[in-house]
Amino acid sequence: MKVPKSIPTTRRGFLKGAVAGALITKMRPPFTSAATQRPNVLFILADDLGWGDLSCYGRPDYRTPHLDNLARQGTRFTAAYSASPVCTPTRCAFITGRYPARTLVGLEEPLAWRKNIGDRLGLPADHPTIASLLRSNGYETALIGKWHLGYLPKYGPLQSGFNEFFGIMSGGADYFTHKDGAGEPDLYEGKASVERIGYVTDLLTESAIKYIAKHRDHPFYLSLHYTAPHWPWEGPGDEQVSKTLKSLVEGGSLKAYAAMMKSLDDGIGRVMKALGDAKLHRDTLVIFTSDNGGERFSYNWPFTGQKLDLHEGGIRVPAIVRWPGVVPPGLSTDQVAITMDWTATILGVTQTKADPNYPIDGQDLFQVIKGVRPVYERTIFWRTRRQDALRSGKWKYLKEGKSEYLFDLSVDEREQANFKEKSPDVFKQLQAEYQKWQSQMLPLPEIKSNSGR
Numbered sequence: 001m002k003v004p005k006s007i008p009t010t011r012r013g014f015l016k017g018a019v020a021g022a023l024i025t026k027m028r029p030p031f032t033s034a035a036t037q038r039p040n041v042l043f044i045l046a047d048d049l050g051w052g053d054l055s056c057y058g059r060p061d062y063r064t065p066h067l068d069n070l071a072r073q074g075t076r077f078t079a080a081y082s083a084s085p086v087c088t089p090t091r092c093a094f095i096t097g098r099y100p101a102r103t104l105v106g107l108e109e110p111l112a113w114r115k116n117i118g119d120r121l122g123l124p125a126d127h128p129t130i131a132s133l134l135r136s137n138g139y140e141t142a143l144i145g146k147w148h149l150g151y152l153p154k155y156g157p158l159q160s161g162f163n164e165f166f167g168i169m170s171g172g173a174d175y176f177t178h179k180d181g182a183g184e185p186d187l188y189e190g191k192a193s194v195e196r197i198g199y200v201t202d203l204l205t206e207s208a209i210k211y212i213a214k215h216r217d218h219p220f221y222l223s224l225h226y227t228a229p230h231w232p233w234e235g236p237g238d239e240q241v242s243k244t245l246k247s248l249v250e251g252g253s254l255k256a257y258a259a260m261m262k263s264l265d266d267g268i269g270r271v272m273k274a275l276g277d278a279k280l281h282r283d284t285l286v287i288f289t290s291d292n293g294g295e296r297f298s299y300n301w302p303f304t305g306q307k308l309d310l311h312e313g314g315i316r317v318p319a320i321v322r323w324p325g326v327v328p329p330g331l332s333t334d335q336v337a338i339t340m341d342w343t344a345t346i347l348g349v350t351q352t353k354a355d356p357n358y359p360i361d362g363q364d365l366f367q368v369i370k371g372v373r374p375v376y377e378r379t380i381f382w383r384t385r386r387q388d389a390l391r392s393g394k395w396k397y398l399k400e401g402k403s404e405y406l407f408d409l410s411v412d413e414r415e416q417a418n419f420k421e422k423s424p425d426v427f428k429q430l431q432a433e434y435q436k437w438q439s440q441m442l443p444l445p446e447i448k449s450n451s452g453r
Contacts, residue, residue: 002427008216008370009348019281031238037283039219039284039326039349039350040088040284041132041139041220042212042222042256042285042286042287043094043221043222043287043342044221044288044289045145045290045453046093046116047087047172047226047227047290048291048293048307049226049229049291049298049318050290050292050293050294050299051293051300051312051315052294053229053299054071054318055067055297056076058301058392060297060299062300063261066269066272067265067270070268070286070288070350072318073322073324073329074321074327074329075317075321075327075328075331076319076323076333077319077320077332077337078199078332079335079385080288080289080318080319080332080338081317081338081391082290082315082317082338083099083316083338083339083340083382084100084106084109084315084382085173085292085293085307085309085310085315085382085384086101086110087148087170087291087292088108088110088148089106089107089110090104090292091148091149091291092105092106092332093149093150093161093339093340093343094125094130094339096343097130097343097358097360097361098216098340098358098362099340099381101383102361102441102442103123103127104121104442105121105123105150107442107445109308111150113170113180113184113185114170115180115182116182118151118338119151121150122149122151122154122156123150123155125154128355128380129160130161130223130346130425131157131160131162131221131223131323132161133161133352134161134221134346134350134352135162137350138218139218139221139352140163140218140221141161141162141163141164141221141222142162142165142211142223142227143169143222143225144220144222145204145226145227145270146167146168146227147165147167147168148170149172149439151169151170152188152191156169156188156191158191163217164190164211165188165189166187166203166207168182168188168200168227169188172248173186173187173227173248174245175199175200175201175238176199176200176239177242178196181249191320196401198215199236199389200227201226201236201262201264204226204227205267207270208224208274209270212238212271212275213277213278214251215256219283221346223348226264226267228260228263228264229257229261229297231249231252231266232245232251233251233253233260234251234256234297234405235255235258236259236261236263238256253297256297262417268288274451282324282325284323285321285326286321287321287345288320288321289318290317290318291317292307292314292317293305293306293314294307294313294316297315300313302414303316303415303417304414308384310398311398312413312414315382319337319342321369323345327370328371333368335365335368336380336391338362340362340363341362341363341364341365343360343362344361344364345364345366347360347425348364372441377392377393378392379391379393381437381438383444386401387400388434390430390433390434391409392430394408394409395408395426397427397430398415404420404427404431405420406419406427408423436449
């Protein structure tokens with residue numbers, strides 16, 4: 001397949017009712033940074049946010065004006081992927097910069113509640129992370145939000161390179177009681193369990209604003225991992241609903257989901273304002289994305305599948321990059337990207353070297369983001385217990401049980417037509433590539449009962 005030479009493109013059919021008019025489709029000259037120092041980094045990760053859940057990606061029933069504005073101010077990706085269709089593996093991929101199947105905790109789909117697993121499994125403290133690498137390169141590091149890579153006392157953000165932590169350790173917690181799915185308190189500051197009154201999205205936003213406002217002598221790296229719009233599906237006005245839930249995954253509605261998204265969007269707007277108030281907006285690289293595709297109330301059109309699924313709806317996610325004066329505003333790119341690329345891009349921009357003993361699987365996309373390098377083809381891989389997948393250029397290989405498929409995403413992003421028989425050479429090539437990659441990963445562990453997705 002021949003790759004288009006111009007970087008910015010738009011998917012006109014998917015952007016009705018969005019901000020497509022603000023997305024410029026001509027190559028622009030690269031911007032030059034006025035900053036003389038390495039940038040601060042703000043990495044914002046939404047939880048279970050589907051590809052179409054922002055109005056700038058086509059959501060028709062509510063608006064996300066602050067995130068739409070972020071897209072207008074930077075580059076919006078139309079072909080960004082999560083490293084997994086579920087929480088823990090994707091978070092492992094970002095933190096380590098490597099395929100999740102290279103670490104034991106990355107094989108969990110997802111990591112179970114603390115009550116069920118204790119501290120028997122997690123991200124080893126001696127494994128290099130984006131936080132530990134940046135910290136060793138002079139950055140102040142903080143995680144505000146969701147961790148989900150192992151429990152105290154053995155595992156946690158402070159053990160893995162973060163100077164500061166405020167948030168939840170598990171896969172999900174009630175937005176008002178701050179208890180996990182097993183009914184145990186799950187809100188921490190550093191290594192201490194704490195009690196706070198408030199809606200979790202607001203608590204995380206306020207913590208991030210305070211962090212940004214601090215006086216410091218070194219650049220900062222802040223990972224702001226919101227828990228929204230992950231279940232339980234409770235908007236800021238649903239405290240009474242919270243008191244009646246028997247399970248965190250029950251109930252919900254489109255109305256509640258919209259309220260959660262408004263709260264998330266408003267929170268991110270407040271964080272962006274805090275950067276401006278601190279006069280740091282031109283000195284800060286901002287990356288926004290999601291850990292996997294959406295679930296019950298997400299809008300994944302035109303894709304099939306959702307969270308837990310390797311069809312496009314389970315792994316295609318929104319992604320926006322902003323850095324005023326460096327990243328040209330108003331661009332949209334079809335460059336294929338995956339979670340680990342954000343790790344590699346951040347390391348590259350901050351002039352931070354990876355540990356040679358733990359090679360990064362991601363690729364630094366910053367030259368594409370700036371408009372200097374054209375879109376290029378690449379091959380990326382996924383694996384879950386029930387599915388295998390690979391994307392190479394326009395082609396996608398998918399295996400479900402004994403059934404195998406070859407999809408041409410350039411004409412069939414809904415993955416309806418199997419090209420396996422029509423293009424046997426391509427099918428065999430991708431099948432072989434997948435098997436080679438698979439042989440380099442850790443084997444899947446035995447199935448265990450878990451919950452925390």
